[in-house]
Amino acid sequence: MVRMESMTFGYGKRPLFEDLDLRLEPGAIHGLLGLNGAGKTSLLKIAAGALRPERGSVEVYGRAPGKREAAALADVCFVPEDPCFPALKPAAWLGRYAAFRPAFDRGRFDELFAELGLDADKPISKFSYGQRKKFALAAAVASGSRLLLLDEPTNGLDIPSKAQLRRVLAAASGPDRVVVVSTHQIRDLELLLDPIIVIDRGRVAFTVTMAELSDRLGAARLPSIEGRPVVYAERDAVGWTALLATAGPGEAAPPDLELVFNAAIAAPDRLAAALRGDALPEYRPEAAALAAGGRA
Amino acid sequence: MNRDTLSSRFSAGRVMLLARNRAYDDAPGLGIGLAIVAGLNLLSILIADRAFMNSEGDPSYAGLIIISGLILSSQAFKGMHGRTGADWILLPATPLEKYAAAFVSYLVVFPLVAAAAAMGLSFVLALVERAAGGPGTGIWHPISLAALRSYGEYAVVAVAFLAGSAAFRKRAFLKTAGLSVAFVLLCSLVVYLGLSLVHEATGSRGFSVSYDSGSLTVLGGDGPGALSVERTLRVLVDVVRLALVPAFSIAFGYLRVAEKEARDEVQ
Numbered sequence: 410m411v412r413m414e415s416m417t418f419g420y421g422k423r424p425l426f427e428d429l430d431l432r433l434e435p436g437a438i439h440g441l442l443g444l445n446g447a448g449k450t451s452l453l454k455i456a457a458g459a460l461r462p463e464r465g466s467v468e469v470y471g472r473a474p475g476k477r478e479a480a481a482l483a484d485v486c487f488v489p490e491d492p493c494f495p496a497l498k499p500a501a502w503l504g505r506y507a508a509f510r511p512a513f514d515r516g517r518f519d520e521l522f523a524e525l526g527l528d529a530d531k532p533i534s535k536f537s538y539g540q541r542k543k544f545a546l547a548a549a550v551a552s553g554s555r556l557l558l559l560d561e562p563t564n565g566l567d568i569p570s571k572a573q574l575r576r577v578l579a580a581a582s583g584p585d586r587v588v589v590v591s592t593h594q595i596r597d598l599e600l601l602l603d604p605i606i607v608i609d610r611g612r613v614a615f616t617v618t619m620a621e622l623s624d625r626l627g628a629a630r631l632p633s634i635e636g637r638p639v640v641y642a643e644r645d646a647v648g649w650t651a652l653l654a655t656a657g658p659g660e661a662a663p664p665d666l667e668l669v670f671n672a673a674i675a676a677p678d679r680l681a682a683a684l685r686g687d688a689l690p691e692y693r694p695e696a697a698a699l700a701a702g703g704r705a
Numbered sequence: 706m707n708r709d710t711l712s713s714r715f716s717a718g719r720v721m722l723l724a725r726n727r728a729y730d731d732a733p734g735l736g737i738g739l740a741i742v743a744g745l746n747l748l749s750i751l752i753a754d755r756a757f758m759n760s761e762g763d764p765s766y767a768g769l770i771i772i773s774g775l776i777l778s779s780q781a782f783k784g785m786h787g788r789t790g791a792d793w794i795l796l797p798a799t800p801l802e803k804y805a806a807a808f809v810s811y812l813v814v815f816p817l818v819a820a821a822a823a824m825g826l827s828f829v830l831a832l833v834e835r836a837a838g839g840p841g842t843g844i845w846h847p848i849s850l851a852a853l854r855s856y857g858e859y860a861v862v863a864v865a866f867l868a869g870s871a872a873f874r875k876r877a878f879l880k881t882a883g884l885s886v887a888f889v890l891l892c893s894l895v896v897y898l899g900l901s902l903v904h905e906a907t908g909s910r911g912f913s914v915s916y917d918s919g920s921l922t923v924l925g926g927d928g929p930g931a932l933s934v935e936r937t938l939r940v941l942v943d944v945v946r947l948a949l950v951p952a953f954s955i956a957f958g959y960l961r962v963a964e965k966e967a968r969d970e971v972q
Contacts, residue, residue: 420968454791454967457791457795458794458795459790459791459794459795459966459967460966460967460968461966477794477799477800477963478714478799479711479712479713479716479719479797479798479799479802480711480712480797482795482796482797482798483711483797485795487791487795489791489792491788492792493788493789493792495730505725505726505729506726506796508722509719509722509796509797509798510797511711
């Protein structure tokens with residue numbers, strides 16, 4: 410499990426996180442969402458041990474990753490948005506680096522390598538951007554690490570590759586493993602991510618499970634939002650796409666995560682109230698736009 | 706590498722794995738360098754019937770090994786800066802193991818392998834030289850007091866270049882070389898000023914120091930008990946050069962590696 414308590418971190422004098430608390434339990438694929446510059450990648454790097462917090466504590470399965478003990482490092486696998494590899498063929502790369510991870514499962518890697526359609530005779534540095542991401546993902550899943558941190562894994566992948574990635578990710582999850590996926594492409598992974606963590610202004614703004622979302626919220630396309638329990642709404646050419654507070658599942662279509670994310674940024678108080686089951690005051694779109702402040 | 710080794714704070718096995726990976730990375734460069742030296746010498750044999758750098762005590766081989774070793778040392782921690790920084794930091798080995806692996810690679814493995822390769826090349830060149838009707842000069846080898854002394858000097862400077870590699874993101878070789886030259890100039894200046902002051906104060910090339918009732922007195926004199934100023938300063942410079950500078954370089958370089966964070970990329 411991953412636990413961050415009162416964690417403060419920044420670049421130079423600019424604080425990025427202040428007293429951030431976060432707890433990630435195993436057995437789930439956590440979706441980490443946030444605006445550009447919110448600190449998603451930094452948060453992943455802090456969990457991995459590549460960055461150290463200025464204050465507070467970070468623990469991954471009982472160890473502080475910032476101490477960089479070999480066992481702690483082997484228990485974490487971070488896949489960056491644009492993975493870099495040396496000019497080595499896959500087998501040579503494995504020969505050099507898999508030895509540092511005693512739990513590395515070569516058989517599983519070979520299966521994933523074949524499933525993802527990668528070329529064994531080509532140096533990894535010559536792989537395309539998407540192929541390098543797939544290779545890094547296969548290595549991460551086979552690494553035996555209990556914490557997988559994936560930064561924007563679907564960026565740059567073609568449509569069939571996204572489907573492959575979803576299959577691999579679903580299979581990578583396990584009862585003892587924490588998977589964290591930072592993404593802007595929520596729709597690519599909507600059915601996998603649960604719970605969703607939204608970070609905003611240096612803190613965890615929301616942590617919400619899909620069950621809570623479908624119990625309390627629904628999405629609808631409406632010609633008018635007047636008199637409806639609107640949490641957040643976006644105007645389009647023919648009306649509104651609205652996130653509604655509902656009395657239970659089935660009352661409206663399940664909410665899509667993009668809308669939930671926008672609500673978390675533009676109308677956090679209304680979203681929190683809706684998730685608690687509180688009555689909502691009348692929705693004023695201009696107030697939500699003002700709250701978003703053009704940040705989205 | 707097994708799971709038991711993973712929980713140990715320092716594993717010689719991981720150091721060896723890291724050193725092995727460095728050797729794989731450096732081997733092509735060493736091979737190219739060797740091929741260039743061999744090619745130039747073969748050309749020399751073709752033109753003048755003799756290799757231009759082949760004799761038992763030829764300093765060129767030692768010089769090339771030293772320069773190559775310093776260049777490699779200055780690149781030792783290049784991977785921890787820039788885009789690959791996170792991968793380098795997160796490779797499951799402790800910072801101490803990563804630092805130790807660089808020492809093993811550039812203070813032990815590289816000099817031995819390069820010296821063996823140079824001996825082999827020298828042997829082949831001597832054979833070719835004889836076959837071509839040349840004098841067939843002796844084979845270069847590193848087993849001599851001068852070579853050992855060169856190795857000692859190399860080790861001291863290589864440690865500084867390792868620290869430079871940990872400190873500087875770009876052009877580590879030039880920056881470390883520049884700093885080293887500046888340091889030598891500063892030391893020379895201090896030595897010169899020290900000598901001038903002692904000469905001026907004592908009017909003599911020797912001196913003795915006495916300590917009495919809380920005051921330190923420097924007296925001139927060339928008697929048997931007096932210390933030679935030059936010798937004293939030379940000892941001081943050697944202490945700085947051979948002990949303090951390497952100790953500082955090792956500590957500074959290690960701290961840079963241990964404290965490195967992947968801050969170079971986009972947040």
